[in-house]
Amino acid sequence: MSRSNRPNINAADSITRAQLKFLSDLAQSGKLSRTAEHLGLSLSAASRMLDRLREAFGDPLFTPHARGLTPTDAMLRLEPELRRTIEQTDRLFSQPSFDPATLRRTFSIAARGLVVPELLAYAISRVAREAPSVHLEMHHRTSRIWDQIEAGELDLALVPDRAVPPALRTLPLFPIEIGILLREDHPLVREFGGGAPTLSALLRYKRLAMTVSANLHNASWDRQLLGEVPERRDQVVCSSTNAIDLAVALEESDFLMLVPKRGALSMRSRYKLAWLPLPAELPQPAAKQIVLVWRESLQRDPAHQWLRGIIRDWARRGEAAIGGVEKNEAAQGAAPGETQDAN
Structure with a gap:
Protein backbone atom coordinates (compact mmCIF):
# COMPACT_ATOMS: atom_id res chain seq x y z
CA MET A 1 0.00 0.00 0.00
CA SER A 94 -28.10 0.11 25.61
CA GLN A 95 -29.89 -0.36 28.94
CA PRO A 96 -30.14 -4.03 29.94
CA SER A 97 -33.65 -5.41 29.96
CA PHE A 98 -35.11 -5.61 33.45
CA ASP A 99 -37.97 -7.72 34.73
CA PRO A 100 -38.65 -7.39 38.49
CA ALA A 101 -40.42 -10.77 38.43
CA THR A 102 -37.01 -12.46 37.95
CA LEU A 103 -35.19 -10.38 40.59
CA ARG A 104 -33.75 -12.06 43.69
CA ARG A 105 -32.39 -9.37 46.00
CA THR A 106 -32.57 -7.85 49.49
CA PHE A 107 -32.90 -4.08 49.79
CA SER A 108 -31.96 -2.37 53.07
CA ILE A 109 -33.95 0.78 53.81
CA ALA A 110 -33.58 3.18 56.75
CA ALA A 111 -36.66 5.15 57.79
CA ARG A 112 -38.19 6.49 60.96
CA GLY A 113 -41.45 8.19 61.81
CA LEU A 114 -45.20 7.98 61.60
CA VAL A 115 -45.21 7.51 57.82
CA VAL A 116 -43.32 4.21 57.90
CA PRO A 117 -46.40 1.95 58.35
CA GLU A 118 -48.13 3.73 55.45
CA LEU A 119 -45.00 3.38 53.28
CA LEU A 120 -44.66 -0.31 54.08
CA ALA A 121 -48.34 -1.05 53.49
CA TYR A 122 -47.98 0.34 49.97
CA ALA A 123 -44.47 -0.88 49.14
CA ILE A 124 -44.82 -4.41 50.51
CA SER A 125 -47.97 -5.01 48.49
CA ARG A 126 -46.37 -3.84 45.23
CA VAL A 127 -43.05 -5.60 45.82
CA ALA A 128 -44.80 -8.90 46.61
CA ARG A 129 -46.88 -8.60 43.46
CA GLU A 130 -44.17 -7.39 41.05
CA ALA A 131 -41.06 -9.11 42.43
CA PRO A 132 -41.95 -12.17 44.56
CA SER A 133 -38.31 -12.99 45.38
CA VAL A 134 -37.36 -9.51 46.65
CA HIS A 135 -36.95 -8.95 50.39
CA LEU A 136 -37.20 -5.55 52.10
CA GLU A 137 -35.10 -5.12 55.25
CA MET A 138 -36.07 -2.10 57.35
CA HIS A 139 -33.69 -0.24 59.69
CA HIS A 140 -33.86 2.79 61.96
CA ARG A 141 -31.79 5.83 61.03
CA THR A 142 -28.61 6.20 63.08
CA SER A 143 -25.79 8.74 63.36
CA ARG A 144 -23.81 6.54 60.91
CA ILE A 145 -26.39 6.74 58.16
CA TRP A 146 -24.21 8.52 55.56
CA ASP A 147 -21.34 6.08 56.09
CA GLN A 148 -23.78 3.16 55.87
CA ILE A 149 -25.12 4.40 52.53
CA GLU A 150 -21.65 4.99 51.08
CA ALA A 151 -20.41 1.59 52.31
CA GLY A 152 -23.37 -0.25 50.78
CA GLU A 153 -24.87 -1.27 54.14
CA LEU A 154 -28.02 0.67 53.20
CA ASP A 155 -29.60 0.94 49.77
CA LEU A 156 -32.00 3.78 50.59
CA ALA A 157 -32.89 6.15 53.41
CA LEU A 158 -35.81 8.49 54.06
CA VAL A 159 -34.43 11.56 55.85
CA PRO A 160 -35.04 15.29 56.32
CA ASP A 161 -33.18 17.24 53.64
CA ARG A 162 -30.96 19.04 56.14
CA ALA A 163 -27.25 18.05 56.00
CA VAL A 164 -27.44 15.37 53.27
CA PRO A 165 -23.88 15.09 51.86
CA PRO A 166 -23.69 16.52 48.32
CA ALA A 167 -22.09 13.32 46.98
CA LEU A 168 -25.33 11.40 47.57
CA ARG A 169 -28.33 11.35 45.25
CA THR A 170 -31.70 12.60 46.53
CA LEU A 171 -35.34 12.55 45.47
CA PRO A 172 -37.80 14.93 47.22
CA LEU A 173 -40.81 13.01 48.57
CA PHE A 174 -42.99 15.43 50.55
CA PRO A 175 -42.71 18.70 52.50
CA ILE A 176 -42.16 18.86 56.25
CA GLU A 177 -44.76 20.86 58.18
CA ILE A 178 -44.61 20.33 61.93
CA GLY A 179 -47.76 20.63 64.02
CA ILE A 180 -49.44 19.18 67.09
CA LEU A 181 -50.83 15.64 67.30
CA LEU A 182 -53.47 15.17 70.00
CA ARG A 183 -56.72 13.31 70.65
CA GLU A 184 -59.59 14.47 68.48
CA ASP A 185 -61.68 15.80 71.43
CA HIS A 186 -58.72 17.43 73.20
CA PRO A 187 -59.51 20.73 74.97
CA LEU A 188 -57.17 22.59 72.53
CA VAL A 189 -59.23 21.36 69.55
CA ARG A 190 -62.39 22.71 71.12
CA GLU A 191 -60.79 25.95 72.35
CA PHE A 192 -59.21 26.93 69.01
CA GLY A 193 -61.69 25.36 66.62
CA GLY A 194 -59.06 23.24 64.90
CA GLY A 195 -56.77 26.22 64.26
CA ALA A 196 -53.35 27.01 65.68
CA PRO A 197 -53.33 27.47 69.46
CA THR A 198 -51.28 30.10 71.22
CA LEU A 199 -47.90 29.12 72.64
CA SER A 200 -49.10 29.70 76.19
CA ALA A 201 -52.04 27.35 75.58
CA LEU A 202 -49.72 24.70 74.12
CA LEU A 203 -47.45 24.89 77.17
CA ARG A 204 -50.35 24.15 79.53
CA TYR A 205 -50.11 20.46 78.59
CA LYS A 206 -47.51 17.75 79.08
CA ARG A 207 -45.96 16.37 75.92
CA LEU A 208 -44.64 13.18 74.36
CA ALA A 209 -41.77 13.32 71.86
CA MET A 210 -40.69 11.33 68.82
CA THR A 211 -36.92 10.94 68.61
CA VAL A 212 -35.72 11.76 65.10
CA SER A 213 -31.95 12.12 65.43
CA ALA A 214 -28.99 10.80 67.37
CA ASN A 215 -27.75 14.38 67.56
CA LEU A 216 -28.56 15.62 71.08
CA HIS A 217 -29.69 19.08 70.06
CA ASN A 218 -31.90 17.79 67.24
CA ALA A 219 -33.03 14.64 69.05
CA SER A 220 -36.73 15.44 68.62
CA TRP A 221 -39.00 17.92 66.88
CA ASP A 222 -39.97 19.05 70.37
CA ARG A 223 -36.39 19.97 71.26
CA GLN A 224 -35.74 21.63 67.90
CA LEU A 225 -38.80 23.88 68.16
CA LEU A 226 -39.13 24.52 71.90
CA GLY A 227 -35.43 24.60 72.69
CA GLU A 228 -33.43 23.63 75.73
CA VAL A 229 -35.29 25.72 78.30
CA PRO A 230 -35.47 23.37 81.34
CA GLU A 231 -39.09 24.23 82.15
CA ARG A 232 -40.18 23.29 78.63
CA ARG A 233 -37.94 20.23 78.35
CA ASP A 234 -39.27 18.92 81.67
CA GLN A 235 -42.78 18.89 80.24
CA VAL A 236 -41.84 15.93 78.02
CA VAL A 237 -43.04 12.84 79.87
CA CYS A 238 -41.82 10.21 77.38
CA SER A 239 -39.86 10.07 74.13
CA SER A 240 -39.56 7.18 71.70
CA THR A 241 -37.72 6.32 68.49
CA ASN A 242 -40.96 4.66 67.38
CA ALA A 243 -43.61 7.35 67.74
CA ILE A 244 -46.42 4.92 66.90
CA ASP A 245 -45.80 3.38 70.33
CA LEU A 246 -47.14 6.64 71.78
CA ALA A 247 -50.35 6.78 69.72
CA VAL A 248 -52.60 5.07 72.26
CA ALA A 249 -51.25 7.26 75.07
CA LEU A 250 -52.15 10.34 72.99
CA GLU A 251 -55.59 8.93 72.19
CA GLU A 252 -56.40 8.30 75.85
CA SER A 253 -54.95 11.44 77.49
CA ASP A 254 -54.42 15.17 77.17
CA PHE A 255 -50.76 14.74 76.16
CA LEU A 256 -49.53 16.49 72.99
CA MET A 257 -46.79 15.54 70.51
CA LEU A 258 -45.06 17.68 67.86
CA VAL A 259 -44.98 15.72 64.59
CA PRO A 260 -44.92 16.26 60.81
CA LYS A 261 -48.31 16.70 59.16
CA ARG A 262 -47.88 13.86 56.66
CA GLY A 263 -47.42 11.27 59.39
CA ALA A 264 -50.15 12.77 61.57
CA LEU A 265 -52.75 12.56 58.82
CA SER A 266 -51.80 8.95 58.21
CA MET A 267 -52.37 8.22 61.91
CA ARG A 268 -55.87 9.68 61.87
CA SER A 269 -57.26 6.70 59.97
CA ARG A 270 -56.11 4.33 62.74
CA TYR A 271 -56.49 6.34 65.94
CA LYS A 272 -58.90 9.00 67.19
CA LEU A 273 -56.38 11.79 66.79
CA ALA A 274 -56.30 15.30 65.34
CA TRP A 275 -53.54 17.56 64.03
CA LEU A 276 -53.28 21.30 64.68
CA PRO A 277 -50.88 23.86 63.16
CA LEU A 278 -48.07 25.19 65.36
CA PRO A 279 -48.55 28.38 67.36
CA ALA A 280 -47.59 31.44 65.32
CA GLU A 281 -44.78 32.14 67.80
CA LEU A 282 -42.93 28.95 66.83
CA PRO A 283 -40.93 28.68 63.58
CA GLN A 284 -40.93 25.64 61.34
CA PRO A 285 -37.69 23.56 61.47
CA ALA A 286 -34.76 24.18 59.14
CA ALA A 287 -35.45 20.97 57.19
CA LYS A 288 -38.02 21.65 54.44
CA GLN A 289 -38.79 18.21 53.05
CA ILE A 290 -38.30 14.48 53.40
CA VAL A 291 -36.03 13.09 50.71
CA LEU A 292 -35.04 9.64 49.51
CA VAL A 293 -31.25 9.20 49.53
CA TRP A 294 -28.94 6.70 47.79
CA ARG A 295 -25.32 6.47 46.68
CA GLU A 296 -24.16 7.47 43.20
CA SER A 297 -23.13 3.94 42.20
CA LEU A 298 -26.78 2.84 42.33
CA GLN A 299 -28.12 5.67 40.18
CA ARG A 300 -28.40 3.60 36.98
CA ASP A 301 -29.11 0.22 38.61
CA PRO A 302 -32.44 -0.92 37.02
CA ALA A 303 -33.55 -2.82 40.13
CA HIS A 304 -32.81 0.17 42.31
CA GLN A 305 -34.62 2.49 39.90
CA TRP A 306 -37.64 0.19 40.10
CA LEU A 307 -37.74 0.31 43.91
CA ARG A 308 -37.21 4.08 43.96
CA GLY A 309 -40.15 4.36 41.59
CA ILE A 310 -42.38 2.47 44.01
CA ILE A 311 -41.45 4.81 46.89
CA ARG A 312 -41.92 7.86 44.64
CA ASP A 313 -45.37 6.60 43.64
CA TRP A 314 -46.30 6.10 47.29
CA ALA A 315 -45.25 9.66 48.17
CA ARG A 316 -47.17 11.20 45.25
CA ARG A 317 -50.25 9.13 46.05
CA GLY A 318 -50.19 10.31 49.64
CA GLU A 319 -49.71 13.98 48.73
CA ALA A 320 -52.61 13.83 46.27
CA ALA A 321 -54.82 12.20 48.90
CA ILE A 322 -53.90 14.80 51.54
CA GLY A 323 -54.75 17.55 49.08
CA GLY A 324 -58.16 15.97 48.55
CA VAL A 325 -58.80 15.73 52.30
CA GLU A 326 -57.86 19.37 52.85
CA LYS A 327 -60.13 20.55 50.01
CA ASN A 328 -62.98 18.52 51.42
CA GLU A 329 -62.48 19.95 54.91
CA ALA A 330 -62.31 23.49 53.58
CA ALA A 331 -65.52 22.98 51.59
CA GLN A 332 -67.32 21.66 54.65
CA GLY A 333 -65.87 24.27 56.98
CA ALA A 334 -64.60 21.47 59.20
CA ALA A 335 -61.69 21.66 61.60
CA PRO A 336 -58.61 19.71 60.43
CA GLY A 337 -59.13 17.09 63.14
CA GLU A 338 -62.79 16.42 62.45
CA THR A 339 -62.56 14.10 59.46
CA GLN A 340 -61.48 10.45 59.68
CA ASP A 341 -60.23 10.25 56.07
CA ALA A 342 -56.44 9.91 56.30
CA ASN A 343 -55.22 9.36 52.78
Whole structure:
Protein backbone atom coordinates (compact mmCIF):
# COMPACT_ATOMS: atom_id res chain seq x y z
CA MET A 1 0.00 0.00 0.00
CA SER A 2 1.46 3.37 -0.97
CA ARG A 3 1.85 6.12 1.58
CA SER A 4 -1.19 7.94 0.16
CA ASN A 5 -3.32 4.77 0.51
CA ARG A 6 -2.38 3.99 4.11
CA PRO A 7 -4.95 4.57 6.85
CA ASN A 8 -4.56 7.95 8.56
CA ILE A 9 -4.18 6.90 12.20
CA ASN A 10 -4.82 10.42 13.55
CA ALA A 11 -7.99 10.73 11.48
CA ALA A 12 -9.11 7.25 12.54
CA ASP A 13 -8.88 8.28 16.20
CA SER A 14 -11.55 10.92 15.59
CA ILE A 15 -14.09 8.68 13.81
CA THR A 16 -17.48 8.70 15.53
CA ARG A 17 -20.26 6.14 15.74
CA ALA A 18 -22.40 8.44 13.58
CA GLN A 19 -19.74 8.35 10.85
CA LEU A 20 -19.59 4.55 10.99
CA LYS A 21 -23.37 4.37 10.67
CA PHE A 22 -23.12 6.75 7.70
CA LEU A 23 -20.60 4.44 6.04
CA SER A 24 -22.75 1.36 6.68
CA ASP A 25 -25.86 3.07 5.31
CA LEU A 26 -23.97 4.22 2.20
CA ALA A 27 -22.80 0.64 1.55
CA GLN A 28 -26.47 -0.45 1.63
CA SER A 29 -27.99 2.43 -0.35
CA GLY A 30 -25.24 2.96 -2.93
CA LYS A 31 -26.34 6.59 -3.27
CA LEU A 32 -24.90 9.55 -1.35
CA SER A 33 -28.15 11.53 -1.70
CA ARG A 34 -30.22 8.67 -0.22
CA THR A 35 -27.91 8.19 2.78
CA ALA A 36 -27.91 11.96 3.38
CA GLU A 37 -31.71 11.85 3.45
CA HIS A 38 -31.77 8.83 5.79
CA LEU A 39 -29.48 10.54 8.29
CA GLY A 40 -30.84 14.08 8.00
CA LEU A 41 -27.72 15.52 6.37
CA SER A 42 -27.32 17.97 3.54
CA LEU A 43 -25.67 16.56 0.43
CA SER A 44 -22.60 18.77 0.97
CA ALA A 45 -22.26 17.60 4.59
CA ALA A 46 -22.55 13.97 3.46
CA SER A 47 -19.88 14.57 0.81
CA ARG A 48 -17.51 16.08 3.41
CA MET A 49 -18.12 13.13 5.75
CA LEU A 50 -17.23 10.66 2.97
CA ASP A 51 -14.03 12.59 2.29
CA ARG A 52 -13.03 12.35 5.96
CA LEU A 53 -13.72 8.60 6.00
CA ARG A 54 -11.72 8.06 2.83
CA GLU A 55 -8.80 9.86 4.46
CA ALA A 56 -9.17 7.88 7.70
CA PHE A 57 -9.26 4.49 5.96
CA GLY A 58 -6.71 5.38 3.28
CA ASP A 59 -9.01 4.11 0.55
CA PRO A 60 -11.63 5.61 -1.82
CA LEU A 61 -14.19 3.17 -0.29
CA PHE A 62 -16.61 3.80 -3.18
CA THR A 63 -16.20 4.51 -6.88
CA PRO A 64 -18.83 6.31 -8.93
CA HIS A 65 -20.86 4.57 -11.61
CA ALA A 66 -23.94 5.45 -13.64
CA ARG A 67 -26.46 4.60 -10.90
CA GLY A 68 -24.53 5.64 -7.81
CA LEU A 69 -21.53 4.34 -5.88
CA THR A 70 -19.88 0.93 -6.00
CA PRO A 71 -17.94 -0.33 -2.93
CA THR A 72 -14.23 -0.90 -3.45
CA ASP A 73 -12.63 -4.23 -2.53
CA ALA A 74 -11.44 -2.64 0.73
CA MET A 75 -14.98 -1.50 1.53
CA LEU A 76 -16.38 -4.97 0.84
CA ARG A 77 -13.86 -6.46 3.29
CA LEU A 78 -14.62 -3.73 5.80
CA GLU A 79 -18.43 -3.91 5.73
CA PRO A 80 -19.01 -7.07 7.88
CA GLU A 81 -16.65 -5.79 10.57
CA LEU A 82 -18.31 -2.38 10.35
CA ARG A 83 -21.74 -3.90 11.09
CA ARG A 84 -20.36 -5.86 14.05
CA THR A 85 -18.68 -2.73 15.46
CA ILE A 86 -21.94 -0.76 15.28
CA GLU A 87 -23.88 -3.62 16.92
CA GLN A 88 -21.30 -3.93 19.71
CA THR A 89 -21.44 -0.17 20.31
CA ASP A 90 -25.23 -0.28 20.46
CA ARG A 91 -25.07 -3.06 23.06
CA LEU A 92 -22.46 -1.17 25.06
CA PHE A 93 -24.73 1.85 25.48
CA SER A 94 -28.10 0.11 25.61
CA GLN A 95 -29.89 -0.36 28.94
CA PRO A 96 -30.14 -4.03 29.94
CA SER A 97 -33.65 -5.41 29.96
CA PHE A 98 -35.11 -5.61 33.45
CA ASP A 99 -37.97 -7.72 34.73
CA PRO A 100 -38.65 -7.39 38.49
CA ALA A 101 -40.42 -10.77 38.43
CA THR A 102 -37.01 -12.46 37.95
CA LEU A 103 -35.19 -10.38 40.59
CA ARG A 104 -33.75 -12.06 43.69
CA ARG A 105 -32.39 -9.37 46.00
CA THR A 106 -32.57 -7.85 49.49
CA PHE A 107 -32.90 -4.08 49.79
CA SER A 108 -31.96 -2.37 53.07
CA ILE A 109 -33.95 0.78 53.81
CA ALA A 110 -33.58 3.18 56.75
CA ALA A 111 -36.66 5.15 57.79
CA ARG A 112 -38.19 6.49 60.96
CA GLY A 113 -41.45 8.19 61.81
CA LEU A 114 -45.20 7.98 61.60
CA VAL A 115 -45.21 7.51 57.82
CA VAL A 116 -43.32 4.21 57.90
CA PRO A 117 -46.40 1.95 58.35
CA GLU A 118 -48.13 3.73 55.45
CA LEU A 119 -45.00 3.38 53.28
CA LEU A 120 -44.66 -0.31 54.08
CA ALA A 121 -48.34 -1.05 53.49
CA TYR A 122 -47.98 0.34 49.97
CA ALA A 123 -44.47 -0.88 49.14
CA ILE A 124 -44.82 -4.41 50.51
CA SER A 125 -47.97 -5.01 48.49
CA ARG A 126 -46.37 -3.84 45.23
CA VAL A 127 -43.05 -5.60 45.82
CA ALA A 128 -44.80 -8.90 46.61
CA ARG A 129 -46.88 -8.60 43.46
CA GLU A 130 -44.17 -7.39 41.05
CA ALA A 131 -41.06 -9.11 42.43
CA PRO A 132 -41.95 -12.17 44.56
CA SER A 133 -38.31 -12.99 45.38
CA VAL A 134 -37.36 -9.51 46.65
CA HIS A 135 -36.95 -8.95 50.39
CA LEU A 136 -37.20 -5.55 52.10
CA GLU A 137 -35.10 -5.12 55.25
CA MET A 138 -36.07 -2.10 57.35
CA HIS A 139 -33.69 -0.24 59.69
CA HIS A 140 -33.86 2.79 61.96
CA ARG A 141 -31.79 5.83 61.03
CA THR A 142 -28.61 6.20 63.08
CA SER A 143 -25.79 8.74 63.36
CA ARG A 144 -23.81 6.54 60.91
CA ILE A 145 -26.39 6.74 58.16
CA TRP A 146 -24.21 8.52 55.56
CA ASP A 147 -21.34 6.08 56.09
CA GLN A 148 -23.78 3.16 55.87
CA ILE A 149 -25.12 4.40 52.53
CA GLU A 150 -21.65 4.99 51.08
CA ALA A 151 -20.41 1.59 52.31
CA GLY A 152 -23.37 -0.25 50.78
CA GLU A 153 -24.87 -1.27 54.14
CA LEU A 154 -28.02 0.67 53.20
CA ASP A 155 -29.60 0.94 49.77
CA LEU A 156 -32.00 3.78 50.59
CA ALA A 157 -32.89 6.15 53.41
CA LEU A 158 -35.81 8.49 54.06
CA VAL A 159 -34.43 11.56 55.85
CA PRO A 160 -35.04 15.29 56.32
CA ASP A 161 -33.18 17.24 53.64
CA ARG A 162 -30.96 19.04 56.14
CA ALA A 163 -27.25 18.05 56.00
CA VAL A 164 -27.44 15.37 53.27
CA PRO A 165 -23.88 15.09 51.86
CA PRO A 166 -23.69 16.52 48.32
CA ALA A 167 -22.09 13.32 46.98
CA LEU A 168 -25.33 11.40 47.57
CA ARG A 169 -28.33 11.35 45.25
CA THR A 170 -31.70 12.60 46.53
CA LEU A 171 -35.34 12.55 45.47
CA PRO A 172 -37.80 14.93 47.22
CA LEU A 173 -40.81 13.01 48.57
CA PHE A 174 -42.99 15.43 50.55
CA PRO A 175 -42.71 18.70 52.50
CA ILE A 176 -42.16 18.86 56.25
CA GLU A 177 -44.76 20.86 58.18
CA ILE A 178 -44.61 20.33 61.93
CA GLY A 179 -47.76 20.63 64.02
CA ILE A 180 -49.44 19.18 67.09
CA LEU A 181 -50.83 15.64 67.30
CA LEU A 182 -53.47 15.17 70.00
CA ARG A 183 -56.72 13.31 70.65
CA GLU A 184 -59.59 14.47 68.48
CA ASP A 185 -61.68 15.80 71.43
CA HIS A 186 -58.72 17.43 73.20
CA PRO A 187 -59.51 20.73 74.97
CA LEU A 188 -57.17 22.59 72.53
CA VAL A 189 -59.23 21.36 69.55
CA ARG A 190 -62.39 22.71 71.12
CA GLU A 191 -60.79 25.95 72.35
CA PHE A 192 -59.21 26.93 69.01
CA GLY A 193 -61.69 25.36 66.62
CA GLY A 194 -59.06 23.24 64.90
CA GLY A 195 -56.77 26.22 64.26
CA ALA A 196 -53.35 27.01 65.68
CA PRO A 197 -53.33 27.47 69.46
CA THR A 198 -51.28 30.10 71.22
CA LEU A 199 -47.90 29.12 72.64
CA SER A 200 -49.10 29.70 76.19
CA ALA A 201 -52.04 27.35 75.58
CA LEU A 202 -49.72 24.70 74.12
CA LEU A 203 -47.45 24.89 77.17
CA ARG A 204 -50.35 24.15 79.53
CA TYR A 205 -50.11 20.46 78.59
CA LYS A 206 -47.51 17.75 79.08
CA ARG A 207 -45.96 16.37 75.92
CA LEU A 208 -44.64 13.18 74.36
CA ALA A 209 -41.77 13.32 71.86
CA MET A 210 -40.69 11.33 68.82
CA THR A 211 -36.92 10.94 68.61
CA VAL A 212 -35.72 11.76 65.10
CA SER A 213 -31.95 12.12 65.43
CA ALA A 214 -28.99 10.80 67.37
CA ASN A 215 -27.75 14.38 67.56
CA LEU A 216 -28.56 15.62 71.08
CA HIS A 217 -29.69 19.08 70.06
CA ASN A 218 -31.90 17.79 67.24
CA ALA A 219 -33.03 14.64 69.05
CA SER A 220 -36.73 15.44 68.62
CA TRP A 221 -39.00 17.92 66.88
CA ASP A 222 -39.97 19.05 70.37
CA ARG A 223 -36.39 19.97 71.26
CA GLN A 224 -35.74 21.63 67.90
CA LEU A 225 -38.80 23.88 68.16
CA LEU A 226 -39.13 24.52 71.90
CA GLY A 227 -35.43 24.60 72.69
CA GLU A 228 -33.43 23.63 75.73
CA VAL A 229 -35.29 25.72 78.30
CA PRO A 230 -35.47 23.37 81.34
CA GLU A 231 -39.09 24.23 82.15
CA ARG A 232 -40.18 23.29 78.63
CA ARG A 233 -37.94 20.23 78.35
CA ASP A 234 -39.27 18.92 81.67
CA GLN A 235 -42.78 18.89 80.24
CA VAL A 236 -41.84 15.93 78.02
CA VAL A 237 -43.04 12.84 79.87
CA CYS A 238 -41.82 10.21 77.38
CA SER A 239 -39.86 10.07 74.13
CA SER A 240 -39.56 7.18 71.70
CA THR A 241 -37.72 6.32 68.49
CA ASN A 242 -40.96 4.66 67.38
CA ALA A 243 -43.61 7.35 67.74
CA ILE A 244 -46.42 4.92 66.90
CA ASP A 245 -45.80 3.38 70.33
CA LEU A 246 -47.14 6.64 71.78
CA ALA A 247 -50.35 6.78 69.72
CA VAL A 248 -52.60 5.07 72.26
CA ALA A 249 -51.25 7.26 75.07
CA LEU A 250 -52.15 10.34 72.99
CA GLU A 251 -55.59 8.93 72.19
CA GLU A 252 -56.40 8.30 75.85
CA SER A 253 -54.95 11.44 77.49
CA ASP A 254 -54.42 15.17 77.17
CA PHE A 255 -50.76 14.74 76.16
CA LEU A 256 -49.53 16.49 72.99
CA MET A 257 -46.79 15.54 70.51
CA LEU A 258 -45.06 17.68 67.86
CA VAL A 259 -44.98 15.72 64.59
CA PRO A 260 -44.92 16.26 60.81
CA LYS A 261 -48.31 16.70 59.16
CA ARG A 262 -47.88 13.86 56.66
CA GLY A 263 -47.42 11.27 59.39
CA ALA A 264 -50.15 12.77 61.57
CA LEU A 265 -52.75 12.56 58.82
CA SER A 266 -51.80 8.95 58.21
CA MET A 267 -52.37 8.22 61.91
CA ARG A 268 -55.87 9.68 61.87
CA SER A 269 -57.26 6.70 59.97
CA ARG A 270 -56.11 4.33 62.74
CA TYR A 271 -56.49 6.34 65.94
CA LYS A 272 -58.90 9.00 67.19
CA LEU A 273 -56.38 11.79 66.79
CA ALA A 274 -56.30 15.30 65.34
CA TRP A 275 -53.54 17.56 64.03
CA LEU A 276 -53.28 21.30 64.68
CA PRO A 277 -50.88 23.86 63.16
CA LEU A 278 -48.07 25.19 65.36
CA PRO A 279 -48.55 28.38 67.36
CA ALA A 280 -47.59 31.44 65.32
CA GLU A 281 -44.78 32.14 67.80
CA LEU A 282 -42.93 28.95 66.83
CA PRO A 283 -40.93 28.68 63.58
CA GLN A 284 -40.93 25.64 61.34
CA PRO A 285 -37.69 23.56 61.47
CA ALA A 286 -34.76 24.18 59.14
CA ALA A 287 -35.45 20.97 57.19
CA LYS A 288 -38.02 21.65 54.44
CA GLN A 289 -38.79 18.21 53.05
CA ILE A 290 -38.30 14.48 53.40
CA VAL A 291 -36.03 13.09 50.71
CA LEU A 292 -35.04 9.64 49.51
CA VAL A 293 -31.25 9.20 49.53
CA TRP A 294 -28.94 6.70 47.79
CA ARG A 295 -25.32 6.47 46.68
CA GLU A 296 -24.16 7.47 43.20
CA SER A 297 -23.13 3.94 42.20
CA LEU A 298 -26.78 2.84 42.33
CA GLN A 299 -28.12 5.67 40.18
CA ARG A 300 -28.40 3.60 36.98
CA ASP A 301 -29.11 0.22 38.61
CA PRO A 302 -32.44 -0.92 37.02
CA ALA A 303 -33.55 -2.82 40.13
CA HIS A 304 -32.81 0.17 42.31
CA GLN A 305 -34.62 2.49 39.90
CA TRP A 306 -37.64 0.19 40.10
CA LEU A 307 -37.74 0.31 43.91
CA ARG A 308 -37.21 4.08 43.96
CA GLY A 309 -40.15 4.36 41.59
CA ILE A 310 -42.38 2.47 44.01
CA ILE A 311 -41.45 4.81 46.89
CA ARG A 312 -41.92 7.86 44.64
CA ASP A 313 -45.37 6.60 43.64
CA TRP A 314 -46.30 6.10 47.29
CA ALA A 315 -45.25 9.66 48.17
CA ARG A 316 -47.17 11.20 45.25
CA ARG A 317 -50.25 9.13 46.05
CA GLY A 318 -50.19 10.31 49.64
CA GLU A 319 -49.71 13.98 48.73
CA ALA A 320 -52.61 13.83 46.27
CA ALA A 321 -54.82 12.20 48.90
CA ILE A 322 -53.90 14.80 51.54
CA GLY A 323 -54.75 17.55 49.08
CA GLY A 324 -58.16 15.97 48.55
CA VAL A 325 -58.80 15.73 52.30
CA GLU A 326 -57.86 19.37 52.85
CA LYS A 327 -60.13 20.55 50.01
CA ASN A 328 -62.98 18.52 51.42
CA GLU A 329 -62.48 19.95 54.91
CA ALA A 330 -62.31 23.49 53.58
CA ALA A 331 -65.52 22.98 51.59
CA GLN A 332 -67.32 21.66 54.65
CA GLY A 333 -65.87 24.27 56.98
CA ALA A 334 -64.60 21.47 59.20
CA ALA A 335 -61.69 21.66 61.60
CA PRO A 336 -58.61 19.71 60.43
CA GLY A 337 -59.13 17.09 63.14
CA GLU A 338 -62.79 16.42 62.45
CA THR A 339 -62.56 14.10 59.46
CA GLN A 340 -61.48 10.45 59.68
CA ASP A 341 -60.23 10.25 56.07
CA ALA A 342 -56.44 9.91 56.30
CA ASN A 343 -55.22 9.36 52.78
